[in-house]
Amino acid sequence: MAAKKAKLQEQFSEDAAKEGGSHSNAGSSIFQGVAIFVNGYTVPSADSLRRMMMLHGGVYHHYQTDKTTHIIASNLPNCKMKQLRTLKVVKPSWIVDSVREGRLLDYRHYLLYTSKAQARLNFGVGEVESSELVQVTKTSGENSNAASVSTTDVAERKQSLNATEPDFLSEFYSHSRLHHISTMGALFKQYVTQLREQSDGRFPGQERLQEWGRRSNSSYNVSSEKVIMHIDMDCFFVSVGLRDRPHLRGLPLAVTHAKGNATPAQQRKGVDRAFEMNYYRQKAELDTVPTMDETDSLSEIASCSYEARKCGVKNGMFLGTALKLCPNLKTIPYDFEGYKQVSHCLYNTVAAFTLDIEAVSCDEMFVDCTDVLQRSCTSPMQFASFLRHEIEDKTGCTASAGFGSNRLQARLATKKAKPNGQFHLEPSSVSVFMRDIVVEDLPGVGRNLASRLHTMGVRTCSDLQHFIQSQLQKEFGAKTGNALYGHCRGEDNQALNFGHQRKSVSAEVNYGIRFTNQEEAVVFIKQLAGEVSSRLRKVKLKGRCITLKLMVRAKEAPIETAKFLGHGVCDQVTRSSTLATAVADQDIIAREVLSILRQLPVRPSDLRGIGIQVTRLESDSMGNKFLDSFLIRGTRGGQEVGSSTAAQEESYPQSTVQATNEGSSLQSRATAHQAESSTVVQQEGCTSETGHAAKPQSQLMPHELCDLDEEVLAALPEDIRQEVLQTYRPNSSSQVQRDVVVTNLKSPTTEQVDTSLCSSMTADEVRALVKEWVSCEDMPQSCDVRMLADYLERQIASRNIDDMYIVVKCLYRYVNKKNSSVWQDAYQTIIKKVQDTMLVVYGATLKLQDSFKHDV
DNA sequence: ATCCTCCCCTAC
DNA sequence: TAAGGTAGGGGAGGAT
Ligand SMILES: Nc1ccn([C@H]2C[C@H](O)[C@@H](COP(=O)(O)OP(=O)(O)OP(=O)(O)O)O2)c(=O)n1
Ligand SMILES: [Mg+2]
Ligand SMILES: [Mg+2]
Numbered sequence: 110m111a112a113k114k115a116k117l118q119e120q121f122s123e124d125a126a127k128e129g130g131s132h133s134n135a136g137s138s139i140f141q142g143v144a145i146f147v148n149g150y151t152v153p154s155a156d157s158l159r160r161m162m163m164l165h166g167g168v169y170h171h172y173q174t175d176k177t178t179h180i181i182a183s184n185l186p187n188c189k190m191k192q193l194r195t196l197k198v199v200k201p202s203w204i205v206d207s208v209r210e211g212r213l214l215d216y217r218h219y220l221l222y223t224s225k226a227q228a229r230l231n232f233g234v235g236e237v238e239s240s241e242l243v244q245v246t247k248t249s250g251e252n253s254n255a256a257s258v259s260t261t262d263v264a265e266r267k268q269s270l271n272a273t274e275p276d277f278l279s280e281f282y283s284h285s286r287l288h289h290i291s292t293m294g295a296l297f298k299q300y301v302t303q304l305r306e307q308s309d310g311r312f313p314g315q316e317r318l319q320e321w322g323r324r325s326n327s328s329y330n331v332s333s334e335k336v337i338m339h340i341d342m343d344c345f346f347v348s349v350g351l352r353d354r355p356h357l358r359g360l361p362l363a364v365t366h367a368k369g370n371a372t373p374a375q376q377r378k379g380v381d382r383a384f385e386m387n388y389y390r391q392k393a394e395l396d397t398v399p400t401m402d403e404t405d406s407l408s409e410i411a412s413c414s415y416e417a418r419k420c421g422v423k424n425g426m427f428l429g430t431a432l433k434l435c436p437n438l439k440t441i442p443y444d445f446e447g448y449k450q451v452s453h454c455l456y457n458t459v460a461a462f463t464l465d466i467e468a469v470s471c472d473e474m475f476v477d478c479t480d481v482l483q484r485s486c487t488s489p490m491q492f493a494s495f496l497r498h499e500i501e502d503k504t505g506c507t508a509s510a511g512f513g514s515n516r517l518q519a520r521l522a523t524k525k526a527k528p529n530g531q532f533h534l535e536p537s538s539v540s541v542f543m544r545d546i547v548v549e550d551l552p553g554v555g556r557n558l559a560s561r562l563h564t565m566g567v568r569t570c571s572d573l574q575h576f577i578q579s580q581l582q583k584e585f586g587a588k589t590g591n592a593l594y595g596h597c598r599g600e601d602n603q604a605l606n607f608g609h610q611r612k613s614v615s616a617e618v619n620y621g622i623r624f625t626n627q628e629e630a631v632v633f634i635k636q637l638a639g640e641v642s643s644r645l646r647k648v649k650l651k652g653r654c655i656t657l658k659l660m661v662r663a664k665e666a667p668i669e670t671a672k673f674l675g676h677g678v679c680d681q682v683t684r685s686s687t688l689a690t691a692v693a694d695q696d697i698i699a700r701e702v703l704s705i706l707r708q709l710p711v712r713p714s715d716l717r718g719i720g721i722q723v724t725r726l727e728s729d730s731m732g733n734k735f736l737d738s739f740l741i742r743g744t745r746g747g748q749e750v751g752s753s754t755a756a757q758e759e760s761y762p763q764s765t766v767q768a769t770n771e772g773s774s775l776q777s778r779a780t781a782h783q784a785e786s787s788t789v790v791q792q793e794g795c796t797s798e799t800g801h802a803a804k805p806q807s808q809l810m811p812h813e814l815c816d817l818d819e820e821v822l823a824a825l826p827e828d829i830r831q832e833v834l835q836t837y838r839p840n841s842s843s844q845v846q847r848d849v850v851v852t853n854l855k856s857p858t859t860e861q862v863d864t865s866l867c868s869s870m871t872a873d874e875v876r877a878l879v880k881e882w883v884s885c886e887d888m889p890q891s892c893d894v895r896m897l898a899d900y901l902e903r904q905i906a907s908r909n910i911d912d913m914y915i916v917v918k919c920l921y922r923y924v925n926k927k928n929s930s931v932w933q934d935a936y937q938t939i940i941k942k943v944q945d946t947m948l949v950v951y952g953a954t955l956k957l958q959d960s961f962k963h964d965v
Numbered sequence: 966a967t968c969c970t971c972c973c974c975t976a977c
Numbered sequence: 978t979a980a981g982g983t984a985g986g987g988g989a990g991g992a993t
Contacts, residue, residue, distance in 0.1 A: 270979095270980090280980080281979095281980055282980085282982090283980085284979075284980040285980055285981085285982065286980080286982090287977085287980095287981070287982040287983075288980090288982050288983080289982085290977055290982080290983090291977080291982050291983040291984075292982085292983085293977095294976095294977065294983080294984085295983085295984080345977095365979095366978090366979055366980065367978075367979075377978080404978095406978080406979090407978080407979080408978080408979060408980090409979090409980095409981075424977090469976085469977075470976080470977045471977080472977080473977075552975085552976080553974090553975065553976090553986085554975085555974065555975050555976080556974085556975090557973085557974060557975090558974080558975085585988095586987070586988055586989090587987090587988090588986080588987060588988085589986090589987070589988080611984080611985095612984075612985070613983085613984065613985080614983095614984090615982085615983060615984080616982085616983085617982065617983075618980095618981095618982085619981055619982080620979075620980055620981055620982095621979085621980070654970095656970095656971095660981095672978085672979075672981075673978040673979050673980090674978080674979065674980075674981095675979080675980095675981060676981060681972080681973090682971095682972095683970085683971055683972065684970090684971080685970070685971080687969095718981080720982090720983090722983090722984095966993105967992105967993085968991105968992080968993075969990105969991085969992080969993095970989105970990095970991090970992105971988105971989090971990100972987105972988090972989085973986105973987085973988080973989105974985105974986085974987085974988100975984105975985090975986085975987105976983100976984090976985095977982100977983095977984105
């Protein structure tokens, strides 16, 4: 690498020399003061750009240096984009156009900004600013300080509902269209599954269809070819809204939260809308989208009528942008109940003909019509007319349908049919039909892929067909390349998926997240964990892998976002943790997530979005439910879980240390201990490299319990089940090792990577406090018991077993010495919780003394 | 090779 | 003001 740089440097000097020499008077000096570095593949090539620079007074850097004024790129991978976010990354056409015009054009018209975080939500369209420009450099700095918004007006300060308010979650979800369409999508997938399970195999619709076909005396010539239908409601939300607003039919309309013509909102202080808008900026072809003013509405359009689409309005666009394109645009409010009703009716109507349905969303599905058509002797188009009329009659909303021999063709046919139409793409015309399809119309080709294809000079499927399979695979990856290769020829071998089972359950909120301290974040995360938990229970699932997703304000992004309570320009962070057993419990999920959060270096005030996802799902049968509640809450009183015989007593050489604390009785000064750190866990913890079992301690359970049947387990006598649970293993695929010494299991010095969110003390400090606590108090306070148990459980969740174990062992010693039954009960209470948590996280319990001897 | 984690992308 | 969710496919890159 160093060599490479050196070599490039050399070349650089040569170029500089040349530039200084022969060209100073030859070409123009358009690029005076400009030094570019070309990053990645460009059109024209880096070499031609270099020549242009040299010819017109600019400097070309072979390597990016701090003298580089502009980076030239056509297409940067995300990671690079992130690094370069604050630099001027400009499209090559800036150079080309400037040369053509003979003057230095404003580079800001050619910025290659894309923000993934932003883009995600714009559904591939829309919020892309064209010209209006912003100083990328300084303004944001000033505005970052805008947090110091005048504390003057208290009334103004009355923040509208943000995530610190207790009802925020339900309030937000009740208004979120994206939440509603996701939820409804899941609902109707489930509905189809349920209908299929309950089906008696009869389809009343088929007879009606047959009868209808007979009257219009047609007998369709059945072919054995598969016929796939795709059916989708026309501008769904708008259509539903129009049912009781017939006077608005024919007008350009949009469904949004905002009113459109309302009084222009006053500008919030500290907002640098232009900064954020820079990230929306897109490729040249989208420069047609008009500029937004500071007060234009950033409310998103869920759905717009076809009249509005004529002006260029799209679903997902900001209302402000849309109004620029279509000043007559009228808005309609949401009607989530209505959407659900109409969806229901849509699904019922189709289901009367066949249950070979793959639900796509609340307004859309694939149907394998092969059987229906054969049995009712009708053609696809006849079936579609019949079906679409019925849907319109029943719901007052129109749908469009497309047919083809695979799902790709059906989809494209629907697109062609819209609105309120139908189209059958017959096998014989596929190849001609495909030629003119633009690549962005292919499913799976969104903003990004489209832009990558465009820079390769590919706009239509016919262009794409020129590439051989291996080229596409090399460029886009094996599967994606393969799919592209087939799709541009109208081929799609992906079968419809009727039975459907979920692979993940999640809840996230990237709106209204404004915390001032850690506590607020914790409270909110607990609520979100509750949301995930209840969703899991609703579908009788639980999962082993828990993932926390954060959106964190980008370093250079202003604190105030352009959109009110929006997330602004963010970095995303995802971290997951895998448990020994599948769970659905709110507290466990919250604990895991909080443990992850504590290890991430994020300031609570920079959080802009939070999500929790659960994967590796297993079904949550009755048996499991029992097991779960057993694991979580425990059902037996103060009984010891351990079955160990000979846990050797570790000895902790003493040394005294001062700790200063005050407050609860568990806080005072105390003696700290030093300890050797090896935590003995019964049963193997995982495949840690400490494979050498230090001591084949005591008895072991017979094995191969990885697939143990929960129902059987639940039926076992209590004590036997206990033993089984002790051996319940975390990682069913790993080779079994028994009684492994888990030393520094996860991260050797996890002690605290800590960050802004961690308030925990060191193990030594805790131990000291515990000693003080036990020796000074006659009777343990329940709040202190709980506090200690919480601490220990948190350590387990953080895989901080060693620290936790030390504290537990010490606690045992102190309590043993105390010889007090209330203290022993307190100890048992704590141990119970610890062992339960151990089981969930590690699938194993700690090996501990199971009785008090008093003497030591 | 195959798996896992951490992303990114796409779709509605 | 504004309500920027959620599930699934897949790739890169490291561990096994
Ligand atoms: N960015 C988007 C896209 C869609 N939706 C909602 C509103 C739509 O009405 C519904 C269905 O999405 P479609 O893609 O089917 O779009 P429409 O039904 O509105 O129009 P079309 O006639 O093109 O199907 O999902 C949304 O809220 N935001
Ligand atoms: Mg639709
Ligand atoms: Mg749709």
